[in-house]
Amino acid sequence: MNYWPLLGVLIIVIGFMKRWNPVLVVILAGATAGLAAGMSPAQLLTETGEGFTKNRYLAIFILTLPVLGALERSGLREQAQTWISSKKSLTAGHLLTLYLAVRQLTSALGLMSLGGQAQTVRPLLAPMVEGSAQAEHGSIGPKVREQLRAFSAATDNVGLFFGEDIFIAFGAVLLMQGIYADNGIALEPTEIALWGIPTAIAAFLIHSFRIRRFARKLGQAVKQENSATPGPC
Amino acid sequence: MLTLNHIYVVAGIFLLYIAWQGWRDQGNPKRMTTAAFWGLLAVAFLFGDSIPPVYMGALAIVIGLLAAGGGLATGSYPVVSQQVREEKAALLKGRLFIPALMIPVFTLLGTVGLKHVTISGHALISSENTTVISLGLACIIAFVFALAMTRVKIADAIQSARSILDAIGWAAILPLLLAVLGGIFNKAGIGNVLAELLTTALPLQYPWVAVLAYGLGMVAFAMIMGNAFAAFPVLTIGIALPILVQQHGANPAPLAALGMLTGYCGTLMTPMAANYNIVPAALLELSNKNAVIHAQIMTALPLMACNIILMYWLIFL
Numbered sequence: 236m237n238y239w240p241l242l243g244v245l246i247i248v249i250g251f252m253k254r255w256n257p258v259l260v261v262i263l264a265g266a267t268a269g270l271a272a273g274m275s276p277a278q279l280l281t282e283t284g285e286g287f288t289k290n291r292y293l294a295i296f297i298l299t300l301p302v303l304g305a306l307e308r309s310g311l312r313e314q315a316q317t318w319i320s321s322k323k324s325l326t327a328g329h330l331l332t333l334y335l336a337v338r339q340l341t342s343a344l345g346l347m348s349l350g351g352q353a354q355t356v357r358p359l360l361a362p363m364v365e366g367s368a369q370a371e372h373g374s375i376g377p378k379v380r381e382q383l384r385a386f387s388a389a390t391d392n393v394g395l396f397f398g399e400d401i402f403i404a405f406g407a408v409l410l411m412q413g414i415y416a417d418n419g420i421a422l423e424p425t426e427i428a429l430w431g432i433p434t435a436i437a438a439f440l441i442h443s444f445r446i447r448r449f450a451r452k453l454g455q456a457v458k459q460e461n462s463a464t465p466g467p468c
Numbered sequence: 469m470l471t472l473n474h475i476y477v478v479a480g481i482f483l484l485y486i487a488w489q490g491w492r493d494q495g496n497p498k499r500m501t502t503a504a505f506w507g508l509l510a511v512a513f514l515f516g517d518s519i520p521p522v523y524m525g526a527l528a529i530v531i532g533l534l535a536a537g538g539g540l541a542t543g544s545y546p547v548v549s550q551q552v553r554e555e556k557a558a559l560l561k562g563r564l565f566i567p568a569l570m571i572p573v574f575t576l577l578g579t580v581g582l583k584h585v586t587i588s589g590h591a592l593i594s595s596e597n598t599t600v601i602s603l604g605l606a607c608i609i610a611f612v613f614a615l616a617m618t619r620v621k622i623a624d625a626i627q628s629a630r631s632i633l634d635a636i637g638w639a640a641i642l643p644l645l646l647a648v649l650g651g652i653f654n655k656a657g658i659g660n661v662l663a664e665l666l667t668t669a670l671p672l673q674y675p676w677v678a679v680l681a682y683g684l685g686m687v688a689f690a691m692i693m694g695n696a697f698a699a700f701p702v703l704t705i706g707i708a709l710p711i712l713v714q715q716h717g718a719n720p721a722p723l724a725a726l727g728m729l730t731g732y733c734g735t736l737m738t739p740m741a742a743n744y745n746i747v748p749a750a751l752l753e754l755s756n757k758n759a760v761i762h763a764q765i766m767t768a769l770p771l772m773a774c775n776i777i778l779m780y781w782l783i784f785l
Contacts (some may be wrong), residue, residue, distance in 0.1 A: 236663060240656035243649075247740070257739055258638045258645060259536035259692075262529065265649045272656035277522055282655065284524030286648035288516040291476060292600045293643040297478055297633065298479055298607035300625055302567055302614050302627030308548045309618035312559025314564045317557065329539070333551035341533070344607055347573040354750040358568045361752055381754050388748040389736075396732045400725065407697065411724040414701050414736075418709055420720050430725035430782065437774045442767045 243268025267398060289439060296353040303358050310357055316366030327368040327383065328450025331390050332443045334360055338394025339435060343401040350391055361387040376460035377443070392443065397438035400431035470593040473517065475604030482511030486630050489623075495544025502541055502634065505534045509641065532645055535638035544577040545631040546624060560618065567614035571606045578602025639757070642742035646694045662689070663706030666688040667674065672707070675716045678778060682707045683776040686727050687734035694740030696731025703727070718783035726779040733772035 243264040269279040270394055281293030303311070319325060325333075341349045350356075361384045369375055375383070399405050403424040411427050481693045487507035493499050516524060543714045557564060559646070585592040593601050615622060633640065653659070666685055672678045682703055705758030708727060712718040735741045739758060749757045753760070756762070 236660055237657065239561040240653070240658050241610045241661060243653060243661075244655065244658060247692060253782055256536045256638065257642055257742070258481075258532050259699045260535065261642070261645045262532050263650050265645075265652045268649075268656045268658060274655070277673060279652070280525030280529070281521045281653055282525065283528050283648050284519075284526075286643055286651045287512065287528040288524055290523070290644050290647035291479075291516060292472065292511060293647060294640055295475060295479060295600055295604060295628075295639065296743075297748070298475075298482065298604055299571055300629035300632050301482065301625045302561055302571060302607055303612065303632065304566055304570055305618050305620040305625035308553070308556075308620050308624060308628055309560060310553035310555075311564050313550075313554050313567060314561065318562065345528055348579055348603065349572045350574065352744075352751055354572045354575070354603075355568075356748065357751050359565070373777070374562040381759055384752040384754060385759040385763040388752060388760045389767070391748075392736060392744050392760070392764065393767055397729065398542060400729055400732075400780065407700075407728050410697060410700060411704075411728060414704055415720060415724065418705065420709075420713070422724075424722055425720040427634070427725050428704075430722040431729060433782075434726065434729045434771070434775055437778075438767070438771055441770050441774070445767055461669060466603035 237272065239271035242271055249285060265358070299353040303353075306358065311440060312362040315359060315362035316369065316416040317365040319363040320370035322367070323370065325367055326371055327364045327453060328359075328446050330364055330367055331386060331446045331450075333447070334387075335390050335394045335439060335442055338391060339398035341396050341468070342398030343435065345400050345402040345404060347402075347405075348393060350395065352388060352391060356387050356391050360391065368457070372457040374455050378460050379456050382449075382456070386446070390446070393438055393442045397431075397435045401428050401435055403428045421439045469591050470601060470605070472594065472597045475601055476513045477514065478604060478608065480510045481517075482626070482629075483507070483510035483513060485626055486633055489627060489630055489635070490543065493543035493545075496634075498539055498543050499542035499543060501534055501539030502543070505531060505540055505744055506597060508534070514727050516631075528648070531641060535641060540634070540637045542631070542634045545742075546628050556618070558642065563617060567610040570610040570613060571603070572747065574606030574609060575599065575603045578605055591764075600776070601652075603666070615698055632751065635753055636747065639742060639746045639750040642746060646740055646742055650693050650695075650698050654698070658705070659689070659698070659702030663702050667707060667711070668729040672711045673715070675784070676712045678707060678716065679780045679783075682712065683728055683730045683772070683779060686731035687737075687772055690731040690734030691738035694735070694738060694742065696728055699731050700724075700728055711748070712783065716784075719785065721785075722782040723779065726782065730772055730779070733768040733775065736768040737761060 246264040246267055285415055338350050364383050364387050402405055408424050408428050412422055412424050483506050487503045491503035496502055513753055534664045541551055579599045582593050582597050666681055670677055670681050686699050690696040713720050741748055746762050749760045
């Protein structure tokens with residue numbers, strides 16, 4: 236067995252530990268693994284070209300940006316913040332927990348495209364979470380703002396990942412069924428999908444617990460940051 | 469019939485416009501290379517299928533090197549003052565949400581509803597990649613609607629999009645390059661080598677060792693490959709089926725589901741899952757590109773432990 240392609244994995248591990256530019260790390264790792272496996276440079280380029288062309292859909296989220304551009308120029312974020320701050324009982328923590336639940340449930344029903352980082356987190360969820368935090372704790376600084384945004388993005392991912400696997404027609408479920416079928420084990424998709432439910436519940440409990448803790452400390456974090464940087468900016 | 473290619477053409481034209489605006493942006497110290505980056509990406513979208521793969525590969529490497537070699541910078545973008553935005557928001561109020569909500573809702577309707585629509589015997593949209601096609605269509609409809617409602621000029625809306633794109637920078641192509649890397653790793657047989665190393669090095673005759681090896685292996689592989697899908701076949705065929713199912717008599721259904729979900733915990737913790745972890749950090753204009761991963765680690769680790777314990781319990785029930 237040829238062990239040399241493992242050098243590619245090594246480059247990835249080192250590259251990320253040393254914080255090299257990820258694009259460079261990926262190109263280097265691919266070239267190393269490919270050459271070590273005995274591919275010619277021309278083969279490697281062909282492989283790259285085919286893969287790049289086939290996976291262009293991964294960048295199609297850019298088409299949402301002109302819509303966001305037009306709306307954000309017209310005050311979408313401001314409107315999201317105004318609207319949410321009129322809902323006094325909906326704190327940042329409640330909002331994130333509610334989003335998590337809805338994202339998990341809709342994904343479990345196969346409605347994965349109902350959310351997303353470019354589709355809902357940037358234009359709606361993040362500004363609303365910021366707005367409700369602001370309504371509750373006063374003006375927030377850049378550090379807390381970053382944390383709120385990162386938590387919004389994380390909540391979308393967690394909700395998606397641990398909801399979609401319950402949906403029987405989801406790619407991962409079909410992949411599992413297919414691989415088992417190739418190896419002589421016949422299973423129905425529902426048999427596999429049902430076993431995703433305990434994890435889905437655990438994911439909701441763990442992440443909503445973290446949201447609660449984060450929201451509790453929010454007031455203190457806001458105060459701390461505001462006292463560290465005096466004056467409005 | 470509407471296919472993915474039509475959406476790619478729209479994306480290509482959009483990127484060409486971005487490149488052209490970037491080219492004229494005197495406020496960008498690296499306007500030439502920034503414009504070249506988006507321009508070449510536009511070429512990949514417009515002509516990706518007609519350019520021979522070898523040349524497309526070379527083009528992808530050039531795009532990558534432009535990004536990796538520090539060729540991208542942010543420029544100056546015509547902005548709207550906070551005051552104007554607040555005035556407009558006060559005027560448009562809740563209507564501003566409509567185009568934003570149109571994107572997910574129309575994507576969903578398209579995915580569910582347009583799949584089987586035929587016009588005089590021809591399918592309206594291709595049965596493959598309906599979600600991506602629907603997303604593209606939804607964006608186009610929402611854009612037209614948003615322009616009509618807000619009376620923002622196309623050029624200005626694109627300028628705002630360009631400010632976000634330039635902030636995203638190299639992260640925009642990282643998911644594509646990672647997918648390519650996954651393919652090369654696959655051809656190089658890396659998964660099989662790692663699985664072989666695991667099975668020879670570990671005492672897998674103990675069920676709990678095999679469960680740990682499968683679970684942690686899924687996490688590690690998902691972190692290296694950027695997704696659990698690529699890890700699943702390798703470790704399931706390498707460890708789960710021969711050792712856990714055939715030797716220890718594990719129940720295959722919960723084994724597969726929990727194996728995959730344990731892998732997802734790895735996906736939450738790796739920059740290699742760029743579209744979930746790095747692109748959002750850029751989209752939200754976070755100064756730390758790993759901020760989303762940091763926010764996820766303390767969910768991923770306990771959940772990983774939970775999954776492995778659940779696995780050990782449920783597969784031998």
